[in-house]
Amino acid sequence: MTSAPRPQHTETIRTSSICKRIDEGRSGMGRYEPNEIEAKWRERWASTGIYEPDLHAARRPFYNLLMFPYPSAEGLHIGNVYAFTGADIYGRFKAMQGHDVFEPIGFDAFGMHSENFALKQNVHPTKLVPRNIKNFREQLKAMGGRFAWSHEVVTTDPAYYRWTQWIFVQLFKHGLAEKRLAPVTWCPSCKTVLADEQVINGECERCSTEVTHRDLEQWFFKITQYADRLLNNLDEIDWTEEIKTAQRNWIGRTEGLEMTFPIEESSTSVTFFTTRPDTIFGVTFMVLAPEHPLVKQITSEEQRPAIEQYVAEAMKKTAIERQSMERSGVFTGAYATNPLNQQRVPIWVGDYVLSTVGTGAIMAVPAHDTRDFAFAQRFELPITVVVAPPDWDGGELAEAYTEPGTLANSGEFDGMESAAASQAIIEKLESAGSGKRQMQYRLRNWLISRQRYWGTPIPIIHCDECGPVAVPEDDLPVVLPYVEEFRPTGTNQSPLASVPEFVQAACPSCGKDARRETDVCDNFLDSSWYFLRYPSTGIDDKPFDPELTKRWLPVHNYIGGKEHAVLHLLYTRFITMALHDMGFIEFEEPFRRFRAHGVLILEGAKMSKSRGNIVSPDDFFKSHGADTLRTYLMFASRFEEGGDFSNQGIEGVFRFLHRVWELYARQIEQAGADAGFPIEAQQAMHRTIKKVTGDIEDLKYNTAIAALMEYSHKLQKRPALSAEETTTFLQLLAPFAPFITEELWERIGRDYSIHTSAWPLADEALAKLQEVSVAVQIDGRTRDVIEIEAGSDEEAAVAAAKQSARVQRHLDGLAVVKTIYVPDRMVNFVTSSKR
């Protein structure tokens, strides 16, 4: 692991002159110069190591994790600053509450973006990536995160990917890795495998050639074996509900029936899965996915040309297009028999059926499925109602009826309700041997192989005698060789295949000549375990030290983007569970608490390279300083919702920090003045402590900052501040604006550092409001607002309300039939005139 270089601040950039005049004529303090003070404290924090907890001795460990960035050549994105600031504020808050906070950072640096960018710039990724990382480090330091730089992790470092390979080997040894044929997207012109995002409207993004598919031998991890546990544990873990829902849907466990229809004049049959056994009597046709292996077998000679053309067309569409466009299909010429009613049903091919879902074939029940209904209408196929809608007249349906109901046209099952009928039909089919109850999952196994250069080499050697053999652990890492020509090779192999010294290897098992695997790993594997490595960086004989792991994990708080809801977060859970089962770690869920933050958008659109609307934080660091940018990003919207970035509102936050500076300048000048601490001021302070503390815990940073602004206005109005107010306000602001608060903390004569000082505690009695405003309504309309003592009973509140002249006027001539009192909130007089 590399240790981060000290930032060099040879020159200080003067801040914009927004405040040039503010303090002219004021002596001593000078004006707020964010660039000066930020440079000063960056250095001081680094040299004193206040963000580097002693991992072995820490008494109250708190592992505060954020999603490590992908170091692109464009530099740190303002969205990264947004996400990391949100996580950092929480870490700073926990540290001030007395925890030993470990907030590591690293770089997820393998992958297609780096490879493609390197190709474009004609710079080798081994040169480009360190350059990008260096730039990112500087930017990350500029934003003022409390990062433990001595534990930096870089996934492209052999000292790291050695253990990524070790994980691959463990999974392989435990039967959780398998190799099989699977289709990839292929550009016939570039002669290369394409990623999904490189395909636009069925064409290669570079050469606009229509893409095709190829079957290649690929490695998979058997995540589906963990489907039930991954699903069931979701009920227990403290994660953002939205993410848990996304994972549940992704895993997609459904219970139903798997059954087969024999094909006429053939020895084969079609197997499909259905969650609606109650509708089997309504099957009027079947549909196979275009990729289904039976298609070639059963198509009649007459239909063959049409089918072949249709299948070729379908292969060009994406799964999303196939499900969004108008239903299309072609009849194969073959028929199957419904074993329940002996009905003859035509077999079609339709691209709305996906080979990756279920068995790649469906029984079509147009009366009770909207997609099948549309298909039947288009091709004039019969629609048989077998579940009667509530007031069905026996006639034709205008649209599919997909709800449960009473069975009709279903022989012996007529009159039964859907749920009972499903069970009865399953039992009948099970005893007849033509179907069985089945749990089905949407989740598919994890495709690990990439036919690319810039990734972790898969640590496997293929031997003709022994088959695939894992590289012995002592031989790891399998180092990614330097390949000058790292562009895709025009074969379906990784560029590594063109390096004979790499490919040639002796079989670790029998010693004969063998071939090294040349595909590299999906970089989701790199990022599936990085949090396990952070505490153990520098340890080179094991991936993670058991002692440190036990002390620091599972992670206490993980904050990251919703875009990682299923892939990264599910793969990470899977790897953790697998390592647990193999006995390497004691826990099976990696993160105690996970919170998803929102997406930062620009003028209503997501920032992306393709739109060209990426905003760099660098200009803001220079013009306003990191404190202003951090605070503004957190103030502009609810952290968990995300929001719009505009540089309109940033000035408001900049002014706020200037006013804070001024407030303390005045305070310092008046040193020695007897400030006093009136009760109202104490109450305001404790209310603010309570509000800010609660809001940070809930990640409601925007309202915490609003409360601090409000409180600062109150402080500005006081002639002088007490010592307690002076320190408390700075402490509450410190997680958001770590630099200015550290500077002012020093200037008011407190000991370094504010960031290790104790978070203020709210005095509940003082935080409580003494007087409350109570709305007085008449028939639900607010007519007056009265001030009464907090906690007043109904009698007192109603009496006070009736004192109001306005209320009296509105009640004049009306009879109150009902009075509603919500303590400390409102009184409502309901009158007889009410409607």
Added chain:
RNA sequence: GCCGAAGUGGCGGAACUGGUAGACGCGCUACGUUCAGGACGUAGUGCCCGAAAGGGCGUGUGGGUUCAAAUCCCACCUUCGGCACCA
């Protein structure tokens, strides 16, 4: 198409468990300060009628429940995010 989230002033956004809609900030207006000025201070600022007092309307649209709805229910519209080789 499927899954998820969200629609509140001119703008970003607040609003506990159904209980004063619009906190805080931007912008705008007026006044003050300043040689001048992007600056700073004070006050005002949802919309409509009104000189004011006051009144009416108002949280995407239409309906409903309730003494009371941004919040709950039903239907619809729009936007954003995800859909397995982007990370």
